[in-house]
Amino acid sequence: MSSPDQPSNSRPVPTTSSGPVAVVGGSAAGLFTAYLLARASVPVRVFEQSPCIDPAARTLIVTRRMNDILGKVGSPSIVNEIRKFELFTDGRAATITLDQPDLIIERSALIHSLAKHAQQAGAQIALGRNFRGLKAENGKITLELERAAENSTEQFSAQTVVAGDGSSSRVAQAAGWPKSKTVPLVQAIVPLPKDMSPDTVRVWFVPADTPYFYWLIPESAERGALGLIGEVGSEARKHLEAFLVKRNLEPLTFQGARIPVYTRWVPVRKKLAGGEVFLVGDAADQVKVSTVGGIVTGLRGAAGVAEAILGGGASRELRELRRELDMHLLIRRAMHRFTQDDYSRLVDSLNAPAKRSLSQYSRDEALKVLWRVCVSQPRLILMGLRGILTNGRSFARAGNP
Ligand SMILES: Cc1cc2nc3c(=O)[nH]c(=O)nc-3n(C[C@H](O)[C@H](O)[C@H](O)COP(=O)(O)OP(=O)(O)OC[C@H]3O[C@@H](n4cnc5c(N)ncnc54)[C@H](O)[C@@H]3O)c2cc1C
Structure with a gap:
C-alpha cells in the first residue's frame, strides 16, 4: 500500500464502472476509503449523520503503522509518543522498551484531517444524513437518508x-450481515500521577475485574486515559470507578462506547441485485481483539476495500489484514480466561529475549511477535495452548450486546 504522501504509481487509474461510490459514515474508516477512491478519480459521496465534522474527543494509542498508512494525513492528530510499557500483575512488574515509539493520537484531529484530505481529493461530504435503509434493484442500490434538520428524507x-x-452498522444489517458482538470500553481522563513519565503506558492484568486489562495512557505530561474493556457495561464502569479510587486518581471526564469483537473474519463484500456493498472498520469488526485497538486495522480495511473496488475485487491488503486479525484472535483465545496465577507466570516468564522481541515488533505484527516470543520462551506456548484448549471457546460466546 502506498502512503498518501507518495506520488501515485504510473499505471492507469481504474474507476468503478458506473457512477459515484456512496460511503455511509464520515469517521476514520469511511473517510479514508473516500480519500483513497477520490484520489484515484472515482466520484465519491460520503453521508454522515452528524450535522458537522465534530467527533467527540478521544485519546487513542496506535502503533507507528498508522504513519506508514496515512503519512502526513495522520500527523496533525499525534499528541504524544510512547517509548515504554510497564506491565503489572499481583505485585509483579515488567518493563518493555519500544524500539520505535507508539503514537498517542486525538481522534477528532484525525477525522478532521481525513475529511480535509478526502475533500481536497474530490470527495463530497454530505452532513446531517442519517442512513435509514436501502433498496437494491436493477444494479443500483438506493439509500434512504433522513435529514433531521429539514425533517425530510x-x-x-x-x-x-x-x-x-x-x-x-445499520447498512450492514440492512444488507443482510448479522449483528456484531460488542464489548464495553470505558475510560476516564485523569491527571497523570506524579511518579509516571509521559512516555510510558501502564497496563494492569486484574482477571477478577476483566479478562482484558486496565491501561493508563498519557496523552501529555499532565493528563492520561485510564480505562478497561469489560464484558458487561455497568460492571465495567463500576470496576473503573473502584480502580480510580484504589489508584487515588480523580476522573476529569469519562469516555466510552461499545467495541466490536472480532470472532471470525467478516466477508467485507456482498452483491445485492447487481450492486455491491462493502464494509470497513468497526462495521466489519476490524478490531485487534487481543488489545481491542481498531484504528490501524480499520484504516487497513479501508485501504483493502478501496483496492478491491479499484481493482475489480481482489485485495492483497484484505488477505493480509485477515491473517493479522486471526492471529490476534488466537492470542485472545489463549489468554481470555487467564487466572491470576497465569498472569503472574506470564510476567515472570518474560525473559530478556522475549522482552527484546516485544520491543522490536509492534502490536500490528502479531505473527512476528508470537513467533519470536514463543521461540524465546517456550513455556508461553504451553500456557497459550492450555488457554485455548480449556477456555478458548468461551471467548466467542462472550460479549453479546
Ligand atoms: C473510548 C474508546 C477508546 C478507544 N481507544 C482505542 C485506541 O487506543 N486505539 C485504537 O486503535 N482503537 C481504539 N478504540 C477503537 C477505535 O476508536 C475504533 O475502532 C475506530 O474509531 C472505528 O472507526 P470507524 O470509522 O470504523 O467507526 P466510527 O468511528 O464508529 O465511525 C462511524 C461513523 O458512522 C457514522 N454513522 C453511524 N451510523 C450512521 C448512520 N445511520 N447514518 C450516517 N452515519 C452514521 C457515525 O456518526 C460515525 O461518524 C477506542 C474506542 C473507544 C470507544
Missing part, C-alpha cells in the same frame, strides 16, 4: 456502497 443511488458506520 432524500434518496441516493449508487452501484457501490461502502459502510463505515461503526460497530452497530
Whole structure:
C-alpha cells in the first residue's frame, strides 16, 4: 500500500464502472476509503449523520503503522509518543522498551484531517444524513437518508456502497450481515500521577475485574486515559470507578462506547441485485481483539476495500489484514480466561529475549511477535495452548450486546 504522501504509481487509474461510490459514515474508516477512491478519480459521496465534522474527543494509542498508512494525513492528530510499557500483575512488574515509539493520537484531529484530505481529493461530504435503509434493484442500490434538520428524507443511488458506520452498522444489517458482538470500553481522563513519565503506558492484568486489562495512557505530561474493556457495561464502569479510587486518581471526564469483537473474519463484500456493498472498520469488526485497538486495522480495511473496488475485487491488503486479525484472535483465545496465577507466570516468564522481541515488533505484527516470543520462551506456548484448549471457546460466546 502506498502512503498518501507518495506520488501515485504510473499505471492507469481504474474507476468503478458506473457512477459515484456512496460511503455511509464520515469517521476514520469511511473517510479514508473516500480519500483513497477520490484520489484515484472515482466520484465519491460520503453521508454522515452528524450535522458537522465534530467527533467527540478521544485519546487513542496506535502503533507507528498508522504513519506508514496515512503519512502526513495522520500527523496533525499525534499528541504524544510512547517509548515504554510497564506491565503489572499481583505485585509483579515488567518493563518493555519500544524500539520505535507508539503514537498517542486525538481522534477528532484525525477525522478532521481525513475529511480535509478526502475533500481536497474530490470527495463530497454530505452532513446531517442519517442512513435509514436501502433498496437494491436493477444494479443500483438506493439509500434512504433522513435529514433531521429539514425533517425530510432524500434518496441516493449508487452501484457501490461502502459502510463505515461503526460497530452497530445499520447498512450492514440492512444488507443482510448479522449483528456484531460488542464489548464495553470505558475510560476516564485523569491527571497523570506524579511518579509516571509521559512516555510510558501502564497496563494492569486484574482477571477478577476483566479478562482484558486496565491501561493508563498519557496523552501529555499532565493528563492520561485510564480505562478497561469489560464484558458487561455497568460492571465495567463500576470496576473503573473502584480502580480510580484504589489508584487515588480523580476522573476529569469519562469516555466510552461499545467495541466490536472480532470472532471470525467478516466477508467485507456482498452483491445485492447487481450492486455491491462493502464494509470497513468497526462495521466489519476490524478490531485487534487481543488489545481491542481498531484504528490501524480499520484504516487497513479501508485501504483493502478501496483496492478491491479499484481493482475489480481482489485485495492483497484484505488477505493480509485477515491473517493479522486471526492471529490476534488466537492470542485472545489463549489468554481470555487467564487466572491470576497465569498472569503472574506470564510476567515472570518474560525473559530478556522475549522482552527484546516485544520491543522490536509492534502490536500490528502479531505473527512476528508470537513467533519470536514463543521461540524465546517456550513455556508461553504451553500456557497459550492450555488457554485455548480449556477456555478458548468461551471467548466467542462472550460479549453479546
Ligand atoms: C473510548 C474508546 C477508546 C478507544 N481507544 C482505542 C485506541 O487506543 N486505539 C485504537 O486503535 N482503537 C481504539 N478504540 C477503537 C477505535 O476508536 C475504533 O475502532 C475506530 O474509531 C472505528 O472507526 P470507524 O470509522 O470504523 O467507526 P466510527 O468511528 O464508529 O465511525 C462511524 C461513523 O458512522 C457514522 N454513522 C453511524 N451510523 C450512521 C448512520 N445511520 N447514518 C450516517 N452515519 C452514521 C457515525 O456518526 C460515525 O461518524 C477506542 C474506542 C473507544 C470507544
